[in-house]
Amino acid sequence: MRRDTFLKSLAALAATGALPLTASAAGVPMKMMIPANPGGGWDTTGRAFGKALQDAGFASSVQYENKGGAAGALGLAQFVNASKGDPHALLVMGAVMLGGIITGKPPVSLTQATPIARLISEYNVYVVHAASPLKTMKDVVDQLKKDPGSVKWGGGSRGATEHIAAAMIAREVGVDAAKINYVPFRGGGEATAAILGGNVTIGGSGFSEFQPYLDSGKMRALAVTSPARIKGLNAPTLKELGINVEIGNWRGVYAPPGISAEQRKTLTELVVQATKSKSWAESIEKNGWTPALLAGPEFDAFVDREFATLRAIMVKSGMI
Structure with a gap:
């Protein structure tokens, strides 16, 4: 979908009440919950994607909030409780959060939020x-x-x-x-x-x-931990060293609970389009990330499989 066509669809949704009237060609103010302290992978990913949303014209501004602790569970809980029904809020998450939920069993579950898309792997x-x-x-x-x-x-x-x-x-x-x-x-x-x-x-x-x-x-x-050596890094893979271990760390975004199906669809399209921006491509290159876009029902199914896979690995490795 072209950017101008997408922005017209935002305006149409606003007119029918699916989105607030502020969803116009000028973009909307958005919020980004980063469930970790500054300086880490989630922080870098969240701020880079927020910039992509702005540079693509989909966000007039992005308000970032860092809430670290418990593998993202503290930020997840705050996001679920404080942003319910807000179609302009996103939560950065990924494999780390799934692992933390498996080991920590927090009171707020990821299933209470709304899956949007996987963005990158590292x-x-x-x-x-x-x-x-x-x-x-x-x-x-x-x-x-x-x-x-x-x-x-x-x-x-x-x-x-x-x-x-x-x-x-x-x-x-x-x-x-x-x-x-x-x-x-x-x-x-x-x-x-x-x-x-x-x-x-x-x-x-x-x-x-x-x-x-x-x-x-x-x-x-x-x-x-990659299957092949990483460009720009002079270090062997574990498999090269005879240690049969390979594991990736993917990251994505979720929306709050309580948004409508139409709002979820529009937000997903917005996120997918932002990954095609020049700003996002520059962030991918700068950080050595691997693009791993996955959205819609395929992303939902992927998260379910990841929960099962990580749990099996943890059991096999004696972690739980």
């Missing part, structure tokens, strides 16, 4: 401080085998993909995954500070979060 990079005596992933594995508790794995909230990957790595090298020493943080900024401060042995997150520190020589990359 693989985890495991890094150490540049001064670390551990030079390779083999060094980490050797220490893990000798004393599992001595290796502090830093990353996102409990149940995050880097937590799951750490448990999978332990299991693959013959270590009881229940014995890993995982240190969760509420956002990528906190995890990065812990790595740079030497408070954790090894840290995991998306390449985009660590890239400035890798480029400056403050961090050293040991391995990635």
Whole structure:
């Protein structure tokens, strides 16, 4: 759908009451709930997509709110309770939130919100401080085998993909995954500070979060969880190292509960069109993300499958 055609459809929906009359060619004020502290993957994704909405002319402004904690569950709860029925609000979410819900069983469920679309996927990079005596992933594995508790794995909230990957790595090298020493943080900024401060042995997150520190020589990359090497990163895949672990970290957006079917359809179309903007393409390139657009019933089904897949991996790895 062309932008001018889409904007005309917004005006038509406004005229029939499906959207407020402010939904015009000038765009509408929108809200973006980022259920994590500043500086992490969700924060980067949410702000980049908000900019894409504005640059595409679909949002006149975007109000961002960070609410970190419990793998996004705190932000999810606030979003569900405070934004009910608002067709101009979005929640950033992804695989990390699903893992946190499985392990934490929060009172507010993701099923209470409205699925819109998956946007991107990103693989985890495991890094150490540049001064670390551990030079390779083999060094980490050797220490893990000798004393599992001595290796502090830093990353996102409990149940995050880097937590799951750490448990999978332990299991693959013959270590009881229940014995890993995982240190969760509420956002990528906190995890990065812990790595740079030497408070954790090894840290995991998306390449985009660590890239400035890798480029400056403050961090050293040991391995990635991708099926193939990542462009611009001199680090082997875990599979190259003989560790059969591959796991991706996707991110998407949800709308609040209580919006109409017509409002959901229009918001989904708006999100899909914004992913075609120049601004979004630049963010994809800058952050090394993999485009992974999926919307409508296909996205609903994907989330259901992901819940089942992650739960099975966690059970197999001894996390639950």
